[in-house]
Amino acid sequence: MTIHRSVRALSRGLALISELNTSGPSSARQLARGSMINRTTCYRLLQTLQQEGYVTFDEASALFSLTPQVRRLSEGLSTQDLSRQAALPPMFILLEQVSWPSDFAVFELGRMMIRESTHSFSPFSVHRSMVGFGRSLVRSALGRALLTAARPAQRREMLGIAASLVPEDAALAHDRRYINRLMARTRNDGYASSVGETEQGISAIAVPIGGVGPVIGSLNVVFFTSAMTTEVAARRYLRNLKRAAQDIEQRWQTARTSADTPSEGRLAADGRRLARKSPTH
Secondary structure, eight states, X not given: OOOOOOOHHHHHHHHHHHHHHHHOSBOHHHHHHHHTOOHHHHHHHHHHHHHTTSEEEETTTTEEEEOGGGGHHHHTOOHHHHHHHHHHHHHHHHHHHHOSOOEEEEEETTEEEEEXXXXXXXXXXXXXXXXXXXXXXXXSHHHHHHHHHSOHHHHHHHXXXXXXXXXXXXXXXXXXXXHHHHHHHHHHHTSEEEEXXXXXXXXXXXXXXEESEEEEEEEEEEEETTTOOHHHHHHHHHHHHHHHHHHHHHHHHHHHHHHHSOXXXXXXXXXXXXXXXXOOO
16 A cells, blocks of 8 residues: 555544543643643634534633434444454454465354455465455354354344345255254364365364353465365364464453543543532531
């Protein structure tokens, strides 16, 4: 990606939003001091943010505050966005360890949709890119790992969606004995596997990725069926695969907590404002 010079005004505007988020309602002087921005520049930036609807000014107190519109900047940040951001760094570490490519996938519209992949970076991949491609919920290692780790209610819902939206998977999704057998094998092996069931000549092993609540996705290692069996692949790579999955879980939980939890400074500022407003007895 071409590196361009940063836009200084944008950086300063974001710095003011960050300072207001941390400190709560503040005067222009306080914001200029806290963000280390010249006061005249600070006034111009605040006026722009006010015109765009992100900042409001209380004439009675002469304090600037953030508006609810600021929340819209993060409303589009979904669980899938967070999980994708968490997945790629551990996947590159896994690639360095095993050389074979891997995919991170989430359940969507009856399939396992690949959201991140290292296929384009692996010397052993025949695929240029896999991001955006779907894999079967019931025939792929990615799907089997997710199904086995899911809660019963979540599993039933996913199988029902797959049966209704993916015609080629409908019969297997409705076959309770088949589902029970594949889950029993996955639990017994400690990983999910598939051999030529999603693509001829391609095998994979996979493990689920948990989150806070329902399982969020799964991670695989993909290899040529002629190169090794799934049992051999598990002996060689399962430990690294599970470590990568655990790293993704930890990174995802940290990102989710950061997105959901107000900063300590903001909480303290809210407390001070409430204290000032509370009547004395």
